[in-house]
Amino acid sequence: MTDETLPMREWTVYATAAAAGVELLHARFLRHVYERHVHDAYCLGVTEWGVQAFHCRGAGHASSAGMVMAFNPDEPHDGHAADAQGFAYRMLYVDPGAVRRVLEDAYERPVGLPFARAPLLVDARLAGLVARTHRAFAAGDGLAAEGWLAETVADLATRHAAGSASLPRPGNNPAGLRRARDHLHASLEQPVTADDLASVAGMSRFHLARQFRTAFGLPPHAYLLHLRxxxxxxxxxxxxxxxxxxxxxxxxxxxxxxxxxxxxxxxxxxxxxxxxxxxxx
CATH class of the missing domain: 1.10.10 (Arc Repressor Mutant, subunit A)
Incomplete structure (x- = not known):
């Protein structure tokens, strides 16, 4: 049974991944109205179905299925269903410190925090990344969640933020990739974190994930799942x-x-x- 076929009711599922600096909300709303408010985190949400209407930056917006909502920290916004059918969505609340860590890992130097250029984005790739990140954190799959979060933050920063700049191309490190692969083969019975794997490889977490996928056809978390x-x-x-x-x-x-x-x-x-x-x- 899908969410669309459930009885007409409202529900919310909230969880935290405190170590990663992330909070999660998965919800369906019919009559609930968010008052105008702010968060001290980046809010990245994807509408799964229905239409969510909201005001932000002095204008009204309507997020339908597959669209991404992107609110910067301390950016006022509200929200409500655009019609009687309601809407369902997934939202990530990402601490600015976590965003900074991801980007400094990706750029391999200190960087400023990004500022999303628009509160509503039509971008299937980013929508998929937000949804995958949310599902991985909700499932408690730490290695996958950290990898998808890094991709999500980097995608926002390089494609949808003021002053966007492309990521540097890392040097090839086949020996490091082999060490990472061997570490996964030896770690079937215990959890593996992105930090663990990056330390073994002698590479940044972000570039390890991208190079590993290029070299072995799967990102590290999917490769480990395959082995298990x-x-x-x-x-x-x-x-x-x-x-x-x-x-x-x-x-x-x-x-x-x-x-x-x-x-x-x-x-x-x-x-x-x-x-x-x-x-x-």
Whole structure:
């Protein structure tokens, strides 16, 4: 069942990723009206469906599905549904310190904070990045979330901010990339952070993620997930219960393993385990 088919009701899901300097809101509103207010964080939101109307910078705006709302820290805005159907959206609240860390890591030098040129953006790429970042933080997937957050902030700063400048092209570092890859192969059973991987590679987090994807076809978090799923298949086939497989391979919980396994292979861990038992009988 999708959000669109749920009974007409309002709901909110709020979470924090304090270590990353990020707060998350996923909500559907019908009658709720945001009063004019400000945040001390960057607010990056993507409308999933419906239309959210708001006022910002002396003008009215309407964000429909796939559009991005971008409010700078301390920028007044309000919000309400544009019609009786309401709207659903995901919002990231990113601490300015986290934005600065991402950009200094990407530019490899001190930089000023970006200022979004417009509060409403029509940009499918940025919308996808905001949504992926939100989902990764909500799922507790730290390595993926940090990577997507870096891409999101860099995309905003280089394409939609006053004084935008392109990112520098990093020098090639194949030895560092191999060290990072080997570290992932050795880390199936424990969490891996972007800082850990960058330290092993001797590269900035941002440039490591981009070069790794170019070299190996996947960003580090997706590569690690691929390795863990292959190992999960081996353990399930050997008779290890799915709950123990999930715990042993650093999945958030058994439902996380279930979702990722089915997404990759089209069947559940339990189905795979039962089929493996029948094959071996």
């Amino acid at each position: 799923l292959m190992e999960a298949r081996r353990r399930l086939a050997a008779g290890v219960p799915p709950a123990d497989v999930a715990a042993g391979l650093a999945f958030t919980d058994q439902s996380h393993l279930h979702k990722r396994f089915k997404g990759a292979y089209g069947i559940t861990p339990g189905q795979y385990a039962r089929a493996s038992i029948r094959r071996g009988a």
